[in-house]
Every structure is written in C-alpha cells, then in structure tokens.
Amino acid sequence: MSSINLKQFALSYLTDWSVVAAFWILSELANHLPVFERDFSLSDTLISHPHKPSQITGTVNHFIALLVPAAILLVASLLQRSFFAFHNGLLALLAGRGMARLFTNVLKARVGRLRPDFLARCKWNEIAQKCTGKAATVLDGRKSFPSGHSSAAFAGMAFLSFWLAGQTAGWCFQVPVPAASIRSSRLARLSVTLMPLCWAVYVAVTRLEDYRHHKEDVLAGAAIGIVCAAVYLAFWPSPLSVRSFASHTYGQPRQLHEGDERRRGTFDMELTRLEDDMDA
Template sequence: MALTARIKRIFGNDALDWLDRSYLTDWIVVASFWILSELAGNLPVFERDFYVADPVINHPHKKSQIGGTLNHFIALLVPAAMVLAVGLLRLSFVTIHHGILALLAGRGMTRLFTNVLKNRVGRLRPDFLARCKWDEVVLKCTGKKSDVLDGRRSFPSGHSSAAFAGMTFLSFWLAGQTAAWCFHAPLPVASLRSSRLVRFCLTLFPLWWAIFVAVTRLEDYRHHKEDVITGAIIGALCSAICYLAFWPSPFSSRSFTTYEYGQPRLISSENDHRRRANDFELTRLEEDDMDV
C-alpha cells in the first residue's frame, strides 16, 4: 500500500488505472496476433502457374532501397519512442501503457493479415523470372530456393502494410496530442503553438514516410501497384481501429473538451457505473413525479 501511494503521489492518481484484468486480456489478444502472424508466415505458399514470356514478371532483381529490418525498426520503434518520451515527460504510466498497447495491436493485426494473404494468394513479384532463372532443359526454376519462394509472396506488400501501420498510429497519436485534425478545438492563445498549419503538417510527416516506402517497392520491382495499395489500406485500417479502441477520436471536438489533450480512454471503475446507474434511476423518478 505504501508503494502504491508513493507511485500515485509521484505520477498522479491515475498512475495505476491501467492495472485492470481487461487490459491483461487485451495484452493476450495482442500477443496472439503476433504469434499467429509468425505461424501464418510459415504457411505453405500457393505456387501459381506462370509463363516465361510474361512481361509483367520479367523485371530485373534489384537491391531494396529500404530494407525489411530498417522498415520494421522505423515503423515500430519510432512511434514507441515518441509515446515513451511524452509519457515520461508527463510522468504518466497510462499514456505509455495505452500508446504501446495500441501500437502493438495495430502492428500485430496488420502482420497477421499480411502474412496470411501473402502465402494464400501466392502472387508473383515483378522480378520473379529474374529470381527463378528458368532452365529450358529441365523445365524448372534453378535460382536460389528461398529467393524463388519469396518471389511468390507479392500480395500484399509487407513493407507498405508495416510502414502504414506504424506511421498511421503515429499520425493519429500526434493529432490526438495537438488537435491538428480538429479545427474546432481550442488552442493556446497568441503563441507559436497556436499555428494550426504547423500542427497539421507535423502529423503528415509520418504518412509521407509511409508513402515513400510504398513508392520504393514499386521502383525496386518488388511489388505491383495493387500490392502496395492493398498493403497500405490494411496497415492504415488496422492501426486506426486499434488506436481508436484506446484513445479518443482526433477528429472530434469532444475529444478536446471532455478530455484533456492527449489523454487515453480509461475503463470506468465500478463506482462510476454505480453512480451512472443511480443518476439514471433518479432521473426517472423525477420524471415520474413531474408526470403525476
């Protein structure tokens, strides 16, 4: 009890509000996303037929401008670092907990959908024939087996889905901290922080990075345009849903009036539910008395 009181004294009365059984369930669901996505990545790849004269899959095999490790590093650790920095600055465990939970949920869900589709669809990459190294004598691919197998996993783009998942979360989170996407929200008076355009442009930087990553996948002949578009939609949609599950909408003015800027959603306590129920019952009694 003494430790709990000390933590609340230092970090605020809501410092331990995230210690709830429902949040434990959320973490189990998030872990399931990541575990299932790893299993889905090892599913047998559908081996689609192809023609050696098909120009759509006859592009050169080039080195990626943005490597997979770098892309995943930026898409995951950059948003996490932003959340951690602001949480520590505010001395708010709740901000850190909800930010990391929403980020990992969106990234895990995106990864699960992407890996399942990649292996079940089996679409050939634009550089598939360069990987395949078709032999007219033995009538089969003679290229490196892992390269050929990866060449069958074009749809959707994993780079695009990962980048948009991480950067969409970061854009939503920054908008929630600054009210950049809600032009009716009140802002500080007569200060540099009052610039709505600066706030708005700040939230666009992560999305520009995600778009850049997606474009490089086309330039490197690793994906078709449909792969990139679908990957971007999957990442953005999953991340937006998971963000809104734990944070107020950055588009609504109510998010910046009923909540302080940047405050996440919290599960109502049992006392809150009782109070609301009592309020509702009293309201009905008062209405009945008025009718009488």
C-alpha cells in the same frame, strides 16, 4: 499506484495483451504457411523486371515503424509523468502492427502473386522445365500481394499520426487554439500529424522502384496498415471529435478521458438538480 490498484490494472489488461501476443504468434506461423504456386508465362512482362537490392530492408522498415512511435510515446509519457499513457500507446501500437502482420502474411501465402522480378529470381531452365534459382528467393518471389513493407510502415506511422492528432487537435479544426503564438498555427499542427505518413509513402514508393511489388500490392498493404492502426481508437479518444478535447484529460487515454466525462456529467447533473430545488 498501490499494490491493489496495480493488480487491478494488470488484470484489466491481461486479455488485451493476450490478444496482442496471439496476433504476433499467429503472424509468425502464417509466415510459414504453404504458398500457392501460381502458373506463369515466360513472356509475361509484368514479372520480367530485374532483381536488385532493396533500398529499405525489411528489418530496417520493421524497426523504424515500431521503435520510432514507441520512442515518441516514451518521451511524451515521461514528460507527462504518465505510465498509463505509455502503456496504452504501446498496447495500441503493438496491436495494430501485429494485426497488420497477420493479415499480410496470410494473404501472401493464399494469393501467391508473383513479384515483378519473379523471372529473374526463377532462372528458368528450359531443359529441366523448372526454376533453378535459390529456393528461398524463388519462394519469396511468390509473395507479392500485399506489400509487407507497406502494411508495416503504414500500421506504425498511421498510428503515430493518429496519436499526434490526438495530442495536438491537428485534425479537429473546431477546437480553439491559443491566440498569437506558434501553437496557434493550424497548418503547423496538421503538418506535424502528416509527417509520419510521408515516411510510409516513401517506403511504399521504394517497393515499386525496386520492382518488389506491383502498385496494387502497395495500395493493399497501405490500406491494411491504416485500417489496423485504427485500433488506436480502442484506447484513445477520436482525434476527429471535439468532445475529445473538451476536458483536462485532453490527449490522455480513453479510460481517463471517459472517466473525466462521467465525473463532469455527474457534477453537471448535481448542479442542475440543485438549481431545480432552489427554483422550487
């Protein structure tokens, strides 16, 4: 890539990277917003479950949902010798993750829903008429909705599912597949694209098992993650469209794919014009 092209490339994506940076910065600021202190009853069975360690910590979940998709993108890009593919993949991944984190943190503070183990965190003192548990633990107990683990896991893994579907045509059954080979199995292609979502579902289930969230929190977190992961479509062709797999740029970022379609369209029009001239 020449220095001029590199400069044009950097300028064309400057705004995109600025928006991604804004998502992450704002999401961190939102994590420190004042939390709505919802009233509660000591007899509420929904918040009287025991407080126990998480099966999957927030740090582990964060890095798996970020580094696993990024590592797969890197390996695929090296095999394809395409920096552009890695750049667009990483940009879409970080955009979706940052957006999901921002929405999740804002909602946690504004809703202030109590976790299922809130009373165990609170350690209510009848004489003082207040919670006597560790302040940070009690505060975190007021951030149940939506599930941050679920939104992070689904944002990362749904993106990876979209990307795998775009590489394998696993969700577009109209696309022809090679005959009499391992690659001809549509079920195998579909299964590969759904594997990342299995991890995200597992993460969500552990949040229920650990009494960290109510089922509505987990479902809302999953929905936020999937919707935000759809930012993939801003940089890559739809994995559900036959047109996405109709050119030699199959599996490549949207800009390359659309450029190839324009070239093909121009070539087709030139052929049509030539045929019309010959008929005349």
